[in-house]
Amino acid sequence: MSGALAHIRVLDLSRVLAGPWAGQVLADLGAEVIKVERPGVGDDTRHWGPPYLKDADGKDTGEAAYFLTANRNKQSLTIDFTQPEGQRIVRELAAQCDVLLENFKVGGLAAYGLDYAALKALNPRLIYCSITGFGQDGPYAKRAGYDFMVQGLGGLMSLTGRADGEEGAGPMKVGVALTDILTGLYASVGVLAALNHREQTGIGQHVDLALLDVQVACLANQAMNYLTTGVPPKRLGNAHPNIVPYQDFPTADGDIILAVGNDSQFRKFCEVAGCSELADDPRFASNKARVANREVLVPMLRQTTVFKTTAEWISLLEQAGVPCGPINNLAQVFEDAQVKARGLRLDMPHALGCLAPQVASPIRLSATPVEYRQAPPLLGQHTEQVLQSLLGMTLEQISELRSAGVL
Secondary structure: OOOOOOOOEEEEOOOOOHHHHHHHHHHHOOOEEEEEEOOOOOOHHHHOOOOEEEOOOOOEEEEEHHHHOOOOOEEEEEOOOOOHHHHHHHHHHHOOOOEEEEOOOOOOOHHHOOOHHHHHHHOOOOEEEEEEOOOOOOOOOOOOOOHHHHHHHOOHHHHOOOOOOOOOOOOOOOOOOHHHHHHHHHHHHHHHHHHHHHHHHOOOEEEEEEHHHHHHHOOHHHHHHHHHHOOOOOOOOOOOOOOOOEEEEEOOOOEEEEEOOOHHHHHHHHHHHOOOHHHHOOOOOOHHHHHHOHHHHHHHHHHHHOOOOHHHHHHHHHHHOOOEEOOOOHHHHHHOHHHHHOOOEEEEEOOOOOEEEEEOOOOOOOOOOOOOOOOOOOOOOOHHHHHHHHHOOOHHHHHHHHHOOOO
16 A cells, blocks of 8 residues: 555544545545444445446346445444444554544444543544534534435525526425535545644544534535625525526527636627627626626526537637536536546446446545555455454454354
8 A cells, every 4th residue: 555644544433424435535545444334234325225236247236336435445344332342342443543433423432432532541642533413512412413404404405496486496405415525525634634733743633523514614605695795695596696697508409507707708708609799788797797687688698598509509618718518417427528538437346246336536646646446345344354463363253253243
């Protein structure tokens, strides 16, 4: 292993998406990540199917596609840490790890002696990252938190969906569990910051991540739109609250996205579209004016864009330097020339003898590139390997623990 984090060992007690996503980011960067799962059951997402990974004959393997999302480059170790022997094993592993990831309810691991205070006493250098719905304190701290619920509570759904008065209007969640993913990314950033601090001081720390905190932090310009005016932003469908035209428009054979970011680009668009007079019209000459008069301008542009196909518009507008693009389904995404050139789809040999499709990491490092060492593991695939190499257990001891239901 030669990745940027090849010297780091992570004990991953998390499951579902936010925690495993953080673990996969660290694993892709070279960290040794040991995923602890419940014997016979494993991560919840192992059962979130169909669809499932298919074997060489095209038959379902029972390995859920959802699990494949966030668990590559990890080793799977099964431990029942509700049992005293299981708790002892986790503590011994934590004593040899740099980072621990967990997403249990607040205080949930204290009953097993696996909370931060207990493990810090064993390993003061440990970076202990807790991911919860609402954080370690506050009136909601003990509540369970889920991405969908937090998208609603944290304001994202109030901004997503068709505008009031339009057909199909109403709040809408994002099509992927975006809050979970963003929380996983923030968790990995927090862990890296804590590791850097430890490099200077020799001391670990507790990293507290909450889905709600992340969702509110990622409201970005919409949060500032509210905080500077006191007026809650409304849903605008695919339109932008601060830029016009910046949305989808109909074409002769589908739709196109226009992302006109400044007045110069708007003038270029108007020239290509044969409506140069709009760029000189005081109602539309500046972005501020276009935002104020969007209800007049947008219908006018829609009447123009329908006269060319999506491909024709893209060809003309790209030549003119006007940002635009198609609205692809996922089949089209993975057939896109740029997506292929960047190698964003890859296939990794799986323990079942087939290939597991994966989406590549977007992180490109020139000196320590991401390595794809292993497909998402089978449940307990590395139990013997980890316990032998790190804790010096014999096969006989491991067999006894397995018979007792600890492994």
